[in-house]
Amino acid sequence: MLLSMEMGASNLAEKVVEYTFYAVFFIVPIIWLPVTSELFEFNKMIVVYLGTSVILAVWALKSIEEKQITLRRTPVDIPIVLFVLANILSTIFSIDRHTSIFGYYTRLNGGLLSTFSYIILFYAFVTFFNREKLLKALKVLVASSAVVTLYAILQHPNPFFRNPDGSFRGIDAGYWRQNSEARVFSTLGHPNWLAAFILMLTPFGLYLLTLAKNLWIKTTYLLLLIGYFLAFTFTYSRGGTLGFIAMLAVLVAGLIAFYRKNIRRWNWKAVFASLKWPKTAFFVSVIIIGWILTLFLFENAFTSRGLDITSLTAQGETQLASEGAETGKIRLIVWKGGLEIFRNFPLFGSGVETFTYSYYLFRPTENNLTGEWDFLYNKAHNEFINYLSTTGIVGFTSYMLIIITIVIYLLKKLWAEKTVFLGVFYLLALSSYTGYLVQNFFGFSIVPIALLFFLIPAFVFVAANPQKNTSLKLEFLKNSTIGLVAKVGTFFLGAILISGSILMWTADYYYTTGISTNDLGKSYQDLKFSTALRPDEPLYKAALGLTTISLAVTNMENISKERLKEGFDYLNQATNSSPNNLNILEIRLDALKGLAALDQRYLPQMVETAEKIAVLAPTEAKKQYDLASAYTAIGDIEKSQKQLEKVVELKFNYQLAWESLLRIDKKLGDSSSLAKHKEDYESIFKEADANQLLEN
Numbered sequence: 001m002l003l004s005m006e007m008g009a010s011n012l013a014e015k016v017v018e019y020t021f022y023a024v025f026f027i028v029p030i031i032w033l034p035v036t037s038e039l040f041e042f043n044k045m046i047v048v049y050l051g052t053s054v055i056l057a058v059w060a061l062k063s064i065e066e067k068q069i070t071l072r073r074t075p076v077d078i079p080i081v082l083f084v085l086a087n088i089l090s091t092i093f094s095i096d097r098h099t100s101i102f103g104y105y106t107r108l109n110g111g112l113l114s115t116f117s118y119i120i121l122f123y124a125f126v127t128f129f130n131r132e133k134l135l136k137a138l139k140v141l142v143a144s145s146a147v148v149t150l151y152a153i154l155q156h157p158n159p160f161f162r163n164p165d166g167s168f169r170g171i172d173a174g175y176w177r178q179n180s181e182a183r184v185f186s187t188l189g190h191p192n193w194l195a196a197f198i199l200m201l202t203p204f205g206l207y208l209l210t211l212a213k214n215l216w217i218k219t220t221y222l223l224l225l226i227g228y229f230l231a232f233t234f235t236y237s238r239g240g241t242l243g244f245i246a247m248l249a250v251l252v253a254g255l256i257a258f259y260r261k262n263i264r265r266w267n268w269k270a271v272f273a274s275l276k277w278p279k280t281a282f283f284v285s286v287i288i289i290g291w292i293l294t295l296f297l298f299e300n301a302f303t304s305r306g307l308d309i310t311s312l313t314a315q316g317e318t319q320l321a322s323e324g325a326e327t328g329k330i331r332l333i334v335w336k337g338g339l340e341i342f343r344n345f346p347l348f349g350s351g352v353e354t355f356t357y358s359y360y361l362f363r364p365t366e367n368n369l370t371g372e373w374d375f376l377y378n379k380a381h382n383e384f385i386n387y388l389s390t391t392g393i394v395g396f397t398s399y400m401l402i403i404i405t406i407v408i409y410l411l412k413k414l415w416a417e418k419t420v421f422l423g424v425f426y427l428l429a430l431s432s433y434t435g436y437l438v439q440n441f442f443g444f445s446i447v448p449i450a451l452l453f454f455l456i457p458a459f460v461f462v463a464a465n466p467q468k469n470t471s472l473k474l475e476f477l478k479n480s481t482i483g484l485v486a487k488v489g490t491f492f493l494g495a496i497l498i499s500g501s502i503l504m505w506t507a508d509y510y511y512t513t514g515i516s517t518n519d520l521g522k523s524y525q526d527l528k529f530s531t532a533l534r535p536d537e538p539l540y541k542a543a544l545g546l547t548t549i550s551l552a553v554t555n556m557e558n559i560s561k562e563r564l565k566e567g568f569d570y571l572n573q574a575t576n577s578s579p580n581n582l583n584i585l586e587i588r589l590d591a592l593k594g595l596a597a598l599d600q601r602y603l604p605q606m607v608e609t610a611e612k613i614a615v616l617a618p619t620e621a622k623k624q625y626d627l628a629s630a631y632t633a634i635g636d637i638e639k640s641q642k643q644l645e646k647v648v649e650l651k652f653n654y655q656l657a658w659e660s661l662l663r664i665d666k667k668l669g670d671s672s673s674l675a676k677h678k679e680d681y682e683s684i685f686k687e688a689d690a691n692q693l694l695e696n
Contacts, residue, residue, distance in 0.1 A: 013062035017055050017128045024051035024121075025137055026144045029197065029448045030187045036505070037512045038106035040189030044447035045108040049501040052117040055124045057494025064486045067477040072126040072469045074461050076405050080119060083398040087115055087352055090391040094351020095358060095580045098538060103353050104378050105539050106508070109447045110353045118454040125458040127469060134462045135211070138204050145201050146224055152186035152194060152231035184234040192439075193446045195240025198232045199247055199435040200452050203428035209283060210424065222283050226290035233294050236301040238328075239442030247435030254414060254427035330372055331381050331442065336364050338380035341389035349392035355380055357580045358389065360617040368621045368651035383440040406433065406457045413464060422463060429460050507533035511540050514547065520554065523547045531570075538574040542587040545570030549591045553598055567591070582623075585613050589626070596633065603634045621651035628660065637664050641673070648680075655685055659693055666694055 027047050032039045063069045091112050094100040103111025129137065154160070157168035170184075183191040205228060209221035232244065340362035341350055350358035356378040367373060380386035388396040410430040417423040433456060436449070445453060477483045507530040514526035527544040534540060548567030552560045571591060574584045592606035610630040617623040628643035644661040648654055658681045665674035678690040 010062055010066060013058045013065070014128055016058045017124060018133055020051050020054045020058075021121075021125065021129075021137060022140045024048065024451075025140045028451060029141075029144045030147050032187050032189070035512060036106070036508050037515075040187070041107045041109055041447055042508060043505075045103075045114060046501055046505045048114070048117050048121075048447060048451065049504070050498060052120050053494060053497035053501055056120055057490060057497065059124060059127075060490045060494070061487060063474070064477055064483060064490060067474050067483075069472045069474065070127060070469050071123060071472070072461070074126055074457075075409050076402055076457060079398060079401040079405050080122075083395075083402055084115070084119065086348075086391055086395040086398040087112055090348040090352045090395050093348045094354055096351055096354050096578055098536070098578055099354055099357075099581070100352035102537075104356055105537070107378065107446075109445065109450055112352055114447075114450070115352075118450060121451070122454045122458050125455060126461050129458075129462050131463060134459055135208075138208060138459070141201060142205055142208060142221075142224065145198070145205075146227070148186045148188065148194070148197065149224070149227045149231045152184040152234060153227060155184040155186065156234045183236050184231065186231065188446065188448065190446075191235035192237045192240055192443045193449065195232055195235040195237035196243065196436065196439050196443065196446075196449050197452075198228050198235075199240055199244045199439065200432045200449065200456070202228050202232075202244075203247065203251065203432040203435075207425060207428050218283060222286055225287050226294075229291045230294050230298075233298050233300060237439075238301045239439045241301040242442070243435040243437075243439030246438040247431045250431040250434045251427065254430060257414065330367075330370050333364050333367050333370065334359070334377055334381050335385050337362050337367070337377075338382070338385040338389040340364075342385075342392065345389070345392055347392045348394055349388070349390040352390055352395075354580075355386060355390050357582060357616070360582060360620055360623075363617065363619045365619045365650055368619070369653070373651065374620075374622050379444040381443060383444050386444055403433075403437065406460075410460065413460075425463050426460065429456055432456060503533050507531075507537070507540070511543065515543050520547060520551050524551055538578040538581065538584055541570045541577075542574035542584040545574060546587050546591045549595065553595065580616060582613060582616055585609060585616070589613065606630055607634055619650060621647055621654055621657070624650060625654070625657050625660075628657070632660070632664070637667055640664050641668060641670070653684055655688075658684070662690055662694060 024047060028044050031043050031047055033043045036042050091097060091100040099105075099111070101112045103109055103114055108114060125137075151171075154171040156170055158170070159168060161169050161171055163169050184194065185191045186194050188194040188197055202225065205221060205225050209218060209225065212218045212221055232240065337359050338355070341355070341358045344350075344362065345358070356376065359377050359380075380389060384396070384400075387399045391399070407430070410426050410433070414423060414426045414430065417426060432452075436453060440449075477486060510526045510530035510533070514523045514530060517523050517526070524544070524547050527540060527547055531537070531540045531544050545567045548563055548570060552563035552567060571588050575581075575588060578584055589606065589609045592602050592609055595602040596606045607627075607630045610627040613623050614627040624643065624647045628640050628647060631637070631640035631643055641661065641664045644657055644664060647657040648661060651657070658677070661677055662674065662681060665677055681690050682688055
């Protein structure tokens with residue numbers, strides 16, 4: 001009876017784990033919510049946290065019930081352990097530990113907690129899943145991707161949706177601030193991320209097509225694969241296109257390698273028989289025709305967007321200064337900054353997910369002369385450089401060790417495999433992984449992509465050898481009291497993890513409403529509540545501090561000293577816990593600007609904060625200009641002149657800075673500087689009249 005109850009509990013736990021995985025696979029790609037501070041990534045990460053919490057808790061309860069820990073060993077165990085240790089060390093030595101633990105707000109993906117989640121999911125999958133469940137999981141992923149694909153296709157202008165003038169538009173034209181009709185992004189949030197997601201799942205769609213026996217199911221997969229490519233094309237992603245080409249190249253080369261013996265003997269009959277020719281040929285031909293028609297009708301990322309190869313190697317200021325500079329050139333600049341971070345933090349990097357802050361320290365000056373001169377870069381736009389800069393050589397090496405181990409494992413399996421079922425699966429997994437690696441050379445992972453990065457190897461290990469689990473006996477749990485305490489403790493731990501994820505989402509919801517409303521009273525209450533839910537988040541405290549100070553000075557004749565002190569307490573707590581966080585310092589500067597406009601006693605603090613920001617962003621023209629404005633506000637116009645000269649040296653076409661500099665020259669009576677700066681100003685801005693500016 002007791003054994004039967006234990007078996008029942010164990011089976012229930014396995015079912016909970018299985019269906020939690022299905023839920024994560026289906027929900028993560030499609031979820032987005034317009035009520036959070038970041039619509040896409042934040043919500044996807046919360047779903048991953050919830051799923052991981054449930055799986056971990058159930059796994060622990062199952063282990064207690066069975067009085068043993070069951071775990072599947074894999075070829076990447078040592079690389080994963082090294083990777084985790086490297087990330088922990090990078091977090092310990094981080095320039096912002098909070099960001100390294102939780103990830104950059106609001107993406108969260110890439111922080112230490114997210115890495116733990118993905119690794120727990122990896123080991124849970126290889127431990128609890130077999131080949132039958134693996135196929136179900138792939139079908140769930142493909143079903144989710146079908147929703148993503150359909151939405152992407154409908155975002156593109158099509159005959160089903162028209163403007164009042166009769167022209168075509170996408171389903172959500174006007175809803176998104178970014179132009180989804182130019183480059184679709186579906187539920188992923190960015191065209192490049194959508195392209196990466198589709199190219200990683202395309203091989204598994206092909207695999208399910210080959211397995212399907214029913215004609216209607218085969219036709220469904222065929223239409224889906226054509227839809228994949230249509231949606232992929234509408235992203236017009238260059239990095240994604242290169243990844244797609246690499247994926248196809250590996251697929252073709254792998255087929256040749258898999259059938260090398262028959263090809264060498266010209267035994268095409270055996271090849272065709274194993275591929276179920278001519279049925280396979282028919283469906284593959286239709287897919288290829290569909291893809292070719294898509295390219296013919298809609299072109300591709302290179303031809304439709306007009307690739308300018310010369311812009312990748314152009315020298316001088318003209319190319320960079322032009323509006324909307326080629327994204328390839330901008331990427332090279334960002335990569336240069338990332339490599340400079342690595343040179344200064346070679347061992348453990350600047351800290352997991354701290355690229356946003358460390359990039360400002362070493363930002364190349366030529367970034368100021370691009371169309372994205374005042375953009376915030378929270379990633380290196382190259383996954384490899386991102387790991388190198390934020391986790392150093394230790395983290396980068398462990399990351400590459402995982403990739404190399406998986407690729408070598410797949411190559412060995414592919415070369416030795418005899419059965420079509422496994423051989424094709426290994427090949428498609430390898431092609432998917434290759435596409436990921438190539439496109440990520442020009443981009444970075446988001447939640448669905450990171451999930452696939454860790455779980456595609458899990459798919460492979462389950463397919464290769466689904467029954468090799470190892471167990472560690474927990475003899476002490478045979479004591480009924482200890483067993484009961486362990487179950488209760490695990491139950492509460494699971495409840496804490498699940499509720500923690502829910503609280504994280506709820507806190508962000510109130511933070512978002514707090515910073516979105518013009519009602520200071522409501523803003524204060526919402527931000528106060530979000531801070532109570534998550535007292536560890538410095539961004540919430542900074543926003544609350546700004547709102548509290550704004551409330552304090554609402555009545556200029558009766559400033560609330562108590563509330564003013566409360567506001568500064570929040571700001572101080574935020575800056576003390578995250579001193580290198582430029583976003584928080586900018587919020588502090590905004591608060592002090594407002595106060596200084598009412599009371600000049602706050603001018604020194606305003607200047608001090610502006611100087612801190614300038615130190616943390618020594619080559620960022622806008623932040624250096626803010627410091628010049630602060631010097632002007634306190635009447636130190638000599639310092640302001642020197643600072644503005646530095647600004648226009650960083651960004652020679654910064655018209656607002658030049659105009660401020662001319663006015664400062666005139667105020668100082670510095671005729672020689674004024675004459676020189678007038679000449680420079682009029683030579684850069686051809687239509688500008690310095691004399692007219694100074695008269696106004």
